[in-house]
Amino acid sequence: xxxxxxxxxxxxxxxxxxxxxxxxxxxxxxxxxxxxxxxxxxxxxxxxxxxxxxxxxxxxxxxxxxxxxxxxxxxxxxxxxxxxxxxxxxxxxxxxxxxxxxxxxxxxxxxxxxxxxxxxxxxxxxxxxxxxxxxxxxxxxxxxxxxxxxxxxxxxxxxxxxxxxxxxxxxxxxxxxxxxxxxxxxxxxxxxxxxxxxxxxxxxxxxxxxxxxxxxxxxxxxxxxxxxxxxxxxxxxxxxxxxxxxxxxxxxxxxxxxxxxxxxxxxxxxxxxxxxxxxxxxxxxxxxxxxxxxxxxxxxxxxxxxxxxxxxxxxxxxxxxxxxxxxxxxxxxxxxxxxxxxxx
Numbered sequence: 126x127x128x129x130x131x132x133x134x135x136x137x138x139x140x141x142x143x144x145x146x147x148x149x150x151x152x153x154x155x156x157x158x159x160x161x162x163x164x165x166x167x168x169x170x171x172x173x174x175x176x177x178x179x180x181x182x183x184x185x186x187x188x189x190x191x192x193x194x195x196x197x198x199x200x201x202x203x204x205x206x207x208x209x210x211x212x213x214x215x216x217x218x219x220x221x222x223x224x225x226x227x228x229x230x231x232x233x234x235x236x237x238x239x240x241x242x243x244x245x246x247x248x249x250x251x252x253x254x255x256x257x258x259x260x261x262x263x264x265x266x267x268x269x270x271x272x273x274x275x276x277x278x279x280x281x282x283x284x285x286x287x288x289x290x291x292x293x294x295x296x297x298x299x300x301x302x303x304x305x306x307x308x309x310x311x312x313x314x315x316x317x318x319x320x321x322x323x324x325x326x327x328x329x330x331x332x333x334x335x336x337x338x339x340x341x342x343x344x345x346x347x348x349x350x351x352x353x354x355x356x357x358x359x360x361x362x363x364x365x366x367x368x369x370x371x372x373x374x375x376x377x378x379x380x381x382x383x384x385x386x387x388x389x390x391x392x393x394x395x396x397x398x399x400x401x402x403x404x405x406x407x408x409x410x411x412x413x414x415x416x417x418x419x420x421x422x423x424x425x426x427x428x429x430x431x432x433x434x435x436x437x438x439x440x441x442x443x444x445x446x447x448x449x450x451x452x453x454x455x456x457x458x459x460x461x462x463x464x465x466x467x468x469x
Contacts, residue, residue, distance in 0.1 A: 167231035167268040169325055169341045170294050172276065172314050173213045173301065174226035177349040181225075182356045184214040184311060184394055184427070187324040198327040199352045200335035202425040203395050209322045210275070210315035214394070215301055216359055219375030221310035224283075225301045227276050229292040230314070233268040240284050242304040252306065260313070261305025264298050271319040278307045309373060316341065326350070355395040355453065357463040358428070362449070363388040369430050382441040382469045387414065388434030389449035391463065396426040401454040404433040409445025444469050 175181035186197035188208040197204040215225050242261045247254070255261070260277040264286065267273050280302030286292060303310050316323045329339030342350050363377045364384030371377050372392050380387055389406045396402075400422045406414040417433035431451065445468065452462040 166270075166272050166316075166318065166323070166328065166341050167233075167274075168294075168343045169230040169274075169316070169346060170228065170343050171346045171349065172228050172230040172274070173215075173312050174228055174297070175213070175215065178353070178356070180220070181213055181215050182358060182394060183353075184212040186211055186326065187322065189324060189327075198324055198336070199354075201352075201354060202397065203354075210277075210313045211325065212311050212313055213301075214309060214311040214358070217373055217375040218303070218310060221280070221301055221303065225310075226297045227264075227279060227299050227301055227312050229266055229294055229296045229298055230274050230316075231266070231268050231272075231294050233266040233274075233292060235264060235286050235288055235290045235292060235298075236267040236273065237263075237265040238284060238286070238288055239263050240279075240281060242281060244281050244303040246303060246308050247306050248308050255306045258304075259306040261307065262299070262302060263305075266292060266298075273317050275313075275315040275317070277313040277315070278302055278305050278311060280304065326352075353395070354397065354455075355393060355400075355461045357391060357451065357461065358394050359390070359392040360449070360451070360463055360465045361390055362447070362465075362467045363390060363432075363434075367430065367432050369428075372430060380467055382437075382444070384437060386434050386436050387442060387447065388432050389415070389465075390430065390432040391449075391451040392428060392430050393451075393453070393461065394428045396422060396429055396453065397455060398422055398424050399455065400426075400460070402429070402431050402451070403454070404431050404449065404451045406433055406435075406447060406449045408447055409443060414447065442469050 173181055185208050186204045188195045188204040189198055190196040195204045195206045215221060240262050242258050262279040262281055263277045265273055265275045276298060279299040281304055283300035286298050301310050301312050316325045325341040327338050328341060359372050361377060362380035364380050365378060365386050367377060367388060367390045389404060391404060402419040405416045408414045415433040415435040446466050448466040450464045453460050
């Protein structure tokens with residue numbers, strides 16, 4: 126079993142339970158030690174069998190803010206208070222049920238593990254139900270010289286390694302699940318050196334530098350680890366109203382020519398205060414079928430569901446291709462966009 130300790134009181138989903146140590150809690154000597162040794166730490170591969178920007182996204186980074194706020198290594202807001210790892214998120218529960226492997230980020234020995242925690246959203250069961258098991262099903266791999274990595278929210282019954290087993294970099298450990306203190310399927314990945322949290326994107330950088338320095342990622346992984354200020358997680362066309370829950374469950378009724386309506390939807394993550402979102406649908410003749418524009422966001426949003434639709438004409442939709450385009454204006458410039466279409 127994994128040694129556990131109680132996580133901080135409910136901030137948001139995915140707080141970890143065991144050995145929760147933030148950089149802010151380090152003494153100056155501890156911080157200096159981590160910065161000095163991080164450059165010779167283990168070289169890390171992507172710990173999920175996915176393609177960043179295509180089949181998975183980074184939802185949250187390590188909180189580098191030593192105070193009451195939250196700030197990622199890029200001095201942006203893709204984190205939250207005391208978040209001690211990197212969250213690799215997959216699109217929805219359908220992807221989770223299909224199976225997405227969690228991989229050892231570097232060679233080492235499995236030092237601790239836990240299985241048997243149910244895969245259920247904390248929104249359903251409540252925080253009290255995961256008290257002491259916030260990490261859910263998890264694995265810790267010892268890489269030697271005080272370095273270890275931790276893998277949380279694994280699927281119950283999916284672990285394929287044993288305690289004391291030697292693993293290679295990229296070797297499957299388990300599959301992404303929904304166990305512990307989480308509302309959506311993802312891997313929470315933590316790196317430590319001598320028990321102190323290390324940000325794998327910037328282990329050698331001061332929290333105020335807003336840059337990656339001495340990143341632990343291998344070149345192959347690092348090529349995909351470009352910092353992105355927001356991402357599109359899901360897109361599609363529906364035959365009626367959509368909800369965040371339906372998108373997460375991948376339970377959207379598909380669009381059809383004779384359905385009650387044609388609705389385009391987008392779920393974006395990592396949006397910032399002031400972002401202006403647009404979604405426009407055009408028909409085969411180029412005419413606008415539906416359009417939505419949202420006023421500037423009053424604060425950063427971890428995720429946001431936007432949709433634009435119109436009731437189906439009495440004779441159904443004319444045959445052809447219907448195109449949707451989503452884009453985000455940030456500071457007067459287009460910061461994020463995605464196009465998708467459907468053909469009747």
